[in-house]
Amino acid sequence: MTSDDPDLVGRAREGDQVAFARLFEQYHAPILNYLHRMVGDRAMAEDLTQDTFIKAYNALPSTRPDLAFKPWLYRIATNTAISQLRRRKIVQWIPFLPGHDHASDQSVERSVSRKQDIEQTLSRLPQHYAAALLLRHYQGLSLAETADALGVTENAAKLRLFRARKAFAEVYGTAEPLGVPGEWEAKG
């Protein structure tokens, strides 16, 4: 949280649209990216980002003056994302788009970067684990902020992070690297 936050939050709580706009500018991209990693779909992440800020705007007047805005906003985003993930309908199939030649990108096909492995592994984790890891490492929240954003105590957040890292390590260590069909089959 920047030094401007308390003042901005206070003014936004009193209905200052300019102050809220400043807060929105400050947290728009982080929240969007966080939600993007949570739901894995940019369009959906944008929708959820919009929902998050509108919810925050509506709820601000009823918050306490000592509100920690940043973790509070992330908590709204997390709850919004998880609620959406519970009821969303998505297509999980990689489309076969005409004119889009998947196999032409040989570099992608043959060498899977660590980044992709991490993204993929993260996508396989339960959402509450992924949320904890993303808040802590991707968004750079402190342990206290992460706990606040998750709505749990610091000890509970520490335990959740431990379990999330363990789950990540298990999936990460055993994940099937994405490769060409021949490689995929050869694993059998």
Next chain:
Amino acid sequence: MISHDRAQQLISARMDAPLISGEHHELHGHLATCESCRAFVTSADDLARGLQVLPRLAPSPAVSRAVMAAVRTESSGWDWLRQGLQALSSPGMAVASGLALVVALAGAMIVALTVPGGGDGTGADPEGSIAAVTDAPLPTAIPTEIPAPEPTASRVAERTISAPPTQTPKETPPRPTATRVPAAAIAAPTAVQVENAPIEPATVAQPLIEAAAEQPALALAPDDGAAAPPADLAQAVDEPAPSDEVAAAPELAPEAAVAAEPAPAETAPESNDNGRRGDGSRKNNNDGQVAPADAAVAPVATEPLPVPDEAIAALENAGASPNDLTLPPAPVLPMPPSQAFLPITPTPVTDGTPTPETVTQAEAPQLADEWSGELAVTALMPEAPDATIVESEEITAREKRDKSSKEGKSNENQQSATNDGAMGWSMSAIELPQDAVSFQTTDDAAATVTPADTSAVATTDTAATDTTTATDTTIDDASAVDPAPQYDPVTGYQIDATTGLLIDPVNGYLLDLVNGLVYHPGTGYQVHPFTGLLIDPVTGAQLDPVTLAIVIPAGFGSDQPAYLPGDDAMRGLIEASVDETYDNATYKVIPPTDGPVQPVGEIVVPTTSGDALEIID
């Protein structure tokens, strides 16, 4: 020596906070001898570093516009009403209301004691009662004890709309207003002046508490003051009320009074309204600065605050609350008849691969022979085209496909066939045994996808492993009858006689090196370059190469394009739900509704255990 679990807890904890010295030594001692925990360290560090460097999206202008538009809408719509209700429920206002109630009750008692016939229920002359009340001494200390004013402007507007202005019992003096104070008690020269003149801002901004103290009679409105809600009394104490029109026409409807109000925005007090204007809109800190310099000079009118136009408009448009920002889901677009498709189950596209015409009904359907029993899954059942069934457009498409096939445009053919719906194959539901319900997991499937196994499931690895054996009734047997197999001089791979594609010697897949595509020989489906699964050209679903079961790709949850109803590139829908613990997911495959499709059934898969699906129904 600490346990693995303890060591891993420390490994995790050190990423959140420094370890104490003892823990540090314990962990190092353990790591020196434990390879698995060292691997955990590596994994955790990879995770932390990897997440930090993941690409980030730029802010979305569309989101910015939408949010700020929503904020503006929220402010100008019903927000003022909500804030007014919040103000009513505030503790300060509750105290003020209670005090006002005490004042009203005390006044009523005084009236009952001092006015002849008052309170006897005989319906004595109300005018006389009012006059008596206005002459009676009143507890002047009461108004000054009212606590600091709470945000009331929005509440005033609300009350103004819902209640007639005659309910304001206080501010007696200077002007005869809807309180129907006797003329003798009024004696206010401003009343006449204001009647036809615009309101002076200074008059509006007068501190009401002072006025109330000077004119304590305002707390006693014999006719209707006692019936007025205490909250109104308390509110009226701190609300300025520039009412000129009401003074001239006490029975004027609130709406009319509002319409006649010259400048409501300027009359809003700068009191402690908690940042809200009288219309409830959120204000900037820079506006609405009206100095109450002449407050003590100018008497205060008793009419309620004017209602802003937007508030009136909001009420008039009630039922279309701006809070409802959720758009209804987009309707599913109907599929054009020309794009009608076959069931969701695998529908082979044979362009670029051995065509159905080369396979007879008895030759191909090994899968169908193996799968029988009760299951709502249709399986591959190739059959020869029936001229009596195939539509004319399918014939046209097939001709187009054959023509393209001759030109070697395998990929284009596949797409063309998909788009035109000219499969040349048809699907029929078969009865599958119950034990076939449980399909392999991805890992299991991967473990079984070997050249030897694929040969047992209607695929043709024989071309790669034993091209001289033509006993299998597979599609590639068409190439086996070729007396002289051709080989690519560059790669050394055998060339499939039917398609002209190379045959991968490892797995028998057909390689289209020109387009960089790989095809499954048994089905003709393209092999997904990332997952190794087969792509159903009709539904877009990815299928296990052995069981042909629909498989959730490994990239579940990753960045996938949105589903486009009616888009041939993506057909079908998976409805996902997760249980409360997020440990298990249930996927319900929903085929498109615009074609002759067969339901696949409900699928349950543990979220963390793999990708393959188990069809339970």
